[in-house]
Amino acid sequence: MSARAGIVITGTEVLTGRVADRNGPWLSDRLRDMGVDLAHIVIVGDRPADMHDALEWLAGSGVDLIVTSGGLGPTEDDRTAQIVGEFQDREMVLDEPLEERIADILRRLMVRWPNLDMDAVRASNRKQAVIPRGSTILEPVGTAPGLVVPPLAGGGPTVVVLPGPPRELQPLWDEATKTEAFAAAVANATEYRQTMLRIYGLPESEIAETMRQAREGGIDIDRLEITTCLRRGELEIVTRYEPAEQDVYDGFEQIIRDRHGDLLFSDDGSTIDQQVAALLGELGWKIAVAESCTGGLLTGRLTELPGSSAHVLGGITAYSNAVKTAVAGVDAELIERHGAVSEPVAQALAQGARARLGADVGIGITGIAGPDGGTAEKPVGTVCFAVAAPDGRSLVRTARLPGGRADVRDRSTTVAMHLVARILREARAVGSGAGGA
Amino acid sequence: MSARAGIVITGTEVLTGRVADRNGPWLSDRLRDMGVDLAHIVIVGDRPADMHDALEWLAGSGVDLIVTSGGLGPTEDDRTAQIVGEFQDREMVLDEPLEERIADILRRLMVRWPNLDMDAVRASNRKQAVIPRGSTILEPVGTAPGLVVPPLAGGGPTVVVLPGPPRELQPLWDEATKTEAFAAAVANATEYRQTMLRIYGLPESEIAETMRQAREGGIDIDRLEITTCLRRGELEIVTRYEPAEQDVYDGFEQIIRDRHGDLLFSDDGSTIDQQVAALLGELGWKIAVAESCTGGLLTGRLTELPGSSAHVLGGITAYSNAVKTAVAGVDAELIERHGAVSEPVAQALAQGARARLGADVGIGITGIAGPDGGTAEKPVGTVCFAVAAPDGRSLVRTARLPGGRADVRDRSTTVAMHLVARILREARAVGSGAGGA
Numbered sequence: 001m002s003a004r005a006g007i008v009i010t011g012t013e014v015l016t017g018r019v020a021d022r023n024g025p026w027l028s029d030r031l032r033d034m035g036v037d038l039a040h041i042v043i044v045g046d047r048p049a050d051m052h053d054a055l056e057w058l059a060g061s062g063v064d065l066i067v068t069s070g071g072l073g074p075t076e077d078d079r080t081a082q083i084v085g086e087f088q089d090r091e092m093v094l095d096e097p098l099e100e101r102i103a104d105i106l107r108r109l110m111v112r113w114p115n116l117d118m119d120a121v122r123a124s125n126r127k128q129a130v131i132p133r134g135s136t137i138l139e140p141v142g143t144a145p146g147l148v149v150p151p152l153a154g155g156g157p158t159v160v161v162l163p164g165p166p167r168e169l170q171p172l173w174d175e176a177t178k179t180e181a182f183a184a185a186v187a188n189a190t191e192y193r194q195t196m197l198r199i200y201g202l203p204e205s206e207i208a209e210t211m212r213q214a215r216e217g218g219i220d221i222d223r224l225e226i227t228t229c230l231r232r233g234e235l236e237i238v239t240r241y242e243p244a245e246q247d248v249y250d251g252f253e254q255i256i257r258d259r260h261g262d263l264l265f266s267d268d269g270s271t272i273d274q275q276v277a278a279l280l281g282e283l284g285w286k287i288a289v290a291e292s293c294t295g296g297l298l299t300g301r302l303t304e305l306p307g308s309s310a311h312v313l314g315g316i317t318a319y320s321n322a323v324k325t326a327v328a329g330v331d332a333e334l335i336e337r338h339g340a341v342s343e344p345v346a347q348a349l350a351q352g353a354r355a356r357l358g359a360d361v362g363i364g365i366t367g368i369a370g371p372d373g374g375t376a377e378k379p380v381g382t383v384c385f386a387v388a389a390p391d392g393r394s395l396v397r398t399a400r401l402p403g404g405r406a407d408v409r410d411r412s413t414t415v416a417m418h419l420v421a422r423i424l425r426e427a428r429a430v431g432s433g434a435g436g437a
Numbered sequence: 438m439s440a441r442a443g444i445v446i447t448g449t450e451v452l453t454g455r456v457a458d459r460n461g462p463w464l465s466d467r468l469r470d471m472g473v474d475l476a477h478i479v480i481v482g483d484r485p486a487d488m489h490d491a492l493e494w495l496a497g498s499g500v501d502l503i504v505t506s507g508g509l510g511p512t513e514d515d516r517t518a519q520i521v522g523e524f525q526d527r528e529m530v531l532d533e534p535l536e537e538r539i540a541d542i543l544r545r546l547m548v549r550w551p552n553l554d555m556d557a558v559r560a561s562n563r564k565q566a567v568i569p570r571g572s573t574i575l576e577p578v579g580t581a582p583g584l585v586v587p588p589l590a591g592g593g594p595t596v597v598v599l600p601g602p603p604r605e606l607q608p609l610w611d612e613a614t615k616t617e618a619f620a621a622a623v624a625n626a627t628e629y630r631q632t633m634l635r636i637y638g639l640p641e642s643e644i645a646e647t648m649r650q651a652r653e654g655g656i657d658i659d660r661l662e663i664t665t666c667l668r669r670g671e672l673e674i675v676t677r678y679e680p681a682e683q684d685v686y687d688g689f690e691q692i693i694r695d696r697h698g699d700l701l702f703s704d705d706g707s708t709i710d711q712q713v714a715a716l717l718g719e720l721g722w723k724i725a726v727a728e729s730c731t732g733g734l735l736t737g738r739l740t741e742l743p744g745s746s747a748h749v750l751g752g753i754t755a756y757s758n759a760v761k762t763a764v765a766g767v768d769a770e771l772i773e774r775h776g777a778v779s780e781p782v783a784q785a786l787a788q789g790a791r792a793r794l795g796a797d798v799g800i801g802i803t804g805i806a807g808p809d810g811g812t813a814e815k816p817v818g819t820v821c822f823a824v825a826a827p828d829g830r831s832l833v834r835t836a837r838l839p840g841g842r843a844d845v846r847d848r849s850t851t852v853a854m855h856l857v858a859r860i861l862r863e864a865r866a867v868g869s870g871a872g873g874a
């Protein structure tokens with residue numbers, strides 16, 4: 001029996017969809033890393049009965065650990081500590097030293113809000129220092145402390161209580177894992193291995209066929225836990241298995257390489273974004289963008305990774321035709337002749353990005369994100385891409401992307417990243433770049 | 438008793454956090470719109486036992502309706518239809534006309550993948566036409582049909598089975614709500630009213646104090662369902678109440694207006710993004726951006742709304758100093774004297790955006806998103822903003838934003854939107870703009 005856990009996300013704002021939950025996925029990853037099986041994530045509202053029900057259900061399903069996120073704020077609808085205290089049959093007590101430490105934090109924060117009444121603020125935060133007796137306190141990063149609350153008399157799960165904001169939850173989780181109560185709860189964690197293969201340009205049904213062929217070929221893939229998923233236009237195959245099944249996994253991976261090796265771009269967890277950054281670093285090349293329908297999102301994506309200023313110079317969002325001409329240097333007559341959404345204009349944007357920003361590699365994107373602007377010949381989702389690199393290397397491509405406006409814009413950045421990666425890999429293969437011979 | 442529902446999101450890729458779930462929040466909003474209370478959202482893995490447990494638990498908690506998302510694909514780990522069939526005690530049967538309709542869809546899709554074996558594709562999709570006997574079929578938008586599966590003999594919840602991709606789930610949900618089985622399940626929905634107030638620039642603890650004052654003032658706010666939440670740097674207060682409590686709500690809203698009226702920017706559900714777009718439209722002004730640390734994300738945000746090309750010209754992402762000078766027109770000596778992250782450089786970027794892109798309103802952003810590049814004087818999170826508008830109107834502001842790189846970048850776009858809104862409102866108040874007298 002390996003250790004099992006459940007996650008309870010609280011907050012009507014999450015249940016009602018006004019805020020996307022980032023904590024469930026993050027905690028799930030951490031549990032997986034430590035070999036703890038995750039049974040369920042439950043998102044509950046702010047009604048005390050609903051949260052209590054969820055805790056009882058998870059406990060009844062036999063989990064060793066429950067992690068809660070949210071409901072630790074100063075307002076009255078934040079009741080997690082109290083509900084967990086009742087669930088574990090522990091009396092609620094005011095921890096005065098903790099109250100003092102929270103007050104210290106507030107005094108420093110309140111410098112930004114000079115007109116607030118400090119006493120009122122302290123009153124509304126006192127409740128954050130009322131905790132189940134016998135809890136281990138995790139020191140606040142914001143103003144809310146986390147808690148590790150073991151069961152009172154041996155039986156039942158340990159509950160780790162964490163605040164909702166991810167930048168508070170994440171460091172407090174790390175602290176929680178160092179406590180004795182936590183270690184005792186997950187003592188039975190199993191060792192797993194996990195791999196991720198990323199494939200670009202393959203429909204999901206082809207993977208079903210590959211799995212069928214693996215089975216026909218005598219590979220007992222039912223001994224592996226295989227998950228396939230389409231994400232931002234890429235297919236991810238994640239496989240988790242116990243070390244004894246390494247041979248079965250190796251056989252499965254080989255079949256994927258045999259059938260889809262040309263489309264498999266990552267087997268080490270690296271993303272296309274990280275690969276593009278690394279390739280630019282290796283080649284010593286700087287990149288710039290001139291984009292239209294993506295509105296700045298490709299440049300935003302290229303600058304998402306820390307340290308990207310080493311190889312990203314910037315970009316031009318040429319949303320209007322006048323900006324395409326005046327700032328990105330696209331010949332107005334080219335737009336007139338082929339239309340703004342055309343391969344020649346994408347190429348001119350890529351060259352404009354190189355020339356105007358002084359880059360080695362330029363990317364041009366122009367398309368119709370919708371919902372309006374589509375025609376019979378160029379329907380919504382039509383996007384033209386061009387990449388221009390040194391030594392006259394270039395690529396141009398027109399795609400028809402599915403989905404609504406947000407999908408088309410996001411998917412376009414993925415297509416562009418893969419085109420850039422392709423041209424950079426080719427250049428590296430022939431020894432181009434500032435680092436070449 | 439009002440109607441209650443539960444949502445079950447399936448897919449190991451969601452449970453393990455590799456994909457953020459968008460369906461739970463979306464479905465939650467729809468249920469709320471129709472006055473159905475949402476008890477829980479449960480995210481389960483691909484193990485049949487886990488999903489079955491979740492269905493049993495929700496049924497046991499007395500819900501009238503369960504909506505499932507995902508697990509309808511062609512691969513073997515997609516088992517939702519079968520599990521729901523077992524849960525409702527319904528036999529699984531192949532629906533041959535449905536199989537034919539799926540085959541037609543596939544033939545059209547496969548034009549994009551000419552090298553696939555059509556027979557293999559059809560085999561892996563046949564399982565999508567095996568459904569619980571007595572289900573109502575929701576015609577596929579992708580290749581997976583949805584299902585409405587009523588309980589076999591009166592008791593228990595009706596289950597609506599929907600595919601995972603949002604662009605398939607959303608239209609199928611609309612179809613599901615039109616079926617008789619669905620209408621019967623939610624016959625007891627309560628009428629609710631709901632309001633949203635959005636406030637910018639107020640700490641959450643101040644709202645706790647406001648609620649305390651409302652209660653002291655004799656307003657029985659416990660009759661309202663009030664949720665407060667911080668999102669992208671804004672505070673949202675959502676209140677849901679039955680029509681009989683209108684007076685209580687009116688009293689509560691008045692206290693908020695009295696205490697925070699200057700910071701309350703939206704009471705009709707409109708976002709700051711929509712307000713900026715509307716103000717630009719009213720004034721007849723065009724906007725452009727020159728941004729550094731936000732890397733294109735502000736321009737991406739301004740172009741997120743359909744129709745934004747009517748007032749957004751584009752932007753320059755001036756990530757390197759050379760681009761700030763050559764493309765955005767910032768005087769190199771200004772950068773030398775004040776540093777790239779400084780109010781004078783932000784102002785020069787805003788003016789550069791206006792001049793180079795021919796805009797009425799220009800926005801400049803320059804800051805330190807981290808994790809590196811911070812100093813004692815300008816720590817990570819220091820961001821300078823400037824807005825320049827016609828008639829010499831301008832604003833400049835330096836903020837210290839909390840959180841990591843992604844937080845600082847995202848929060849910066851919110852600060853910028855509010856600065857722009859402020860200058861546009863002022864201009865409108867004095868009758869500026871192309872539409873003015």
